[in-house]
Amino acid sequence: MIKDGSTVSIEYTLKLDDGSTADTNVGGEPLTYVQGEQQILPALEAQLAGMKADETREVTLSAEEGYGPVREEGFQEVPLEMIPEDAREPGSRLVGQNQQGQPIHAQVKEVREETAVLDLNHPLAGQKLHFDVKVLEIK
Template sequence: MMVRRYSRMALCVVALVAGVSMAGAPVQAETHKGASTQVVSKGKQVSLEYTLKLDDKNVLETNVGREPMTYTHGAQEIVPGLEKALEGLAVGDKKHVTVKPADGYGEVDPKAFQEVKKSQVPEKAWKVGAELEAKGPDGQSMLLRVTEVKADSVVLDFNHPLAGKTLYFDVKVLEIRAAAPPSK
């Protein structure tokens, strides 16, 4: 599934500080008594178990029962809304987090649609919904979608696939440790 390519990106892209809900959305936290006194804070390496859903409440992706997702808190490796909501949690804590588009992958940007000649796109992608992988100016992989096919051109959508979407995370903090020193 093409969304799998964004498995870590669903948590790890975009300019990803208190444990508050986003846009007034309810937040539920469950703390395990006797858990480590170490809490999620800037510079800590955090391992999570998570499930991500969209408005339709279907699971988009999950790592429950698989390898934990690990990130460095405060390093903008996950979406900002999720990072803010995790601040202050301890090992064993569970939380439901609602992340509005502005604190996730942003709103859909109409300027991110670009019309290009068909000759610049593989023929097999000359259909609405086709997905293409391209390299951005910084060399990072990005997923493009064909949104319209015209006589001599196609319209590509450069927005992140989750742009404009509210994200619903169920998370559990599995481990918190000091971040590894940067390699020289």
């Protein structure tokens, strides 16, 4: 049974409200994490507690339980010259680094005459998340 300290391997499919698949590892490598160490979304981890190997469960998380709401402070206006020419269109995805060298993911939301508006929110912010999970192994 899944309890704090268990090493758990799962297979999952993540769908959005519109029925589209946002992510899945079915047919690929299982996702392995340690229960209680918040290596996956804490609300998902809480829903998986007590499950047994070969058990399946559907879990729905609100936006707040998932990646949070879309936050206005997550939008940043930057000089256009900071954006590579081939990414100067809405929807383009960028990866940069913060001052500590950690990756920052952004999406171009709007391109203006001399600036671009970047969305630094998580791509799934503001979305309700629907997981289909199968527990493969518990150690």
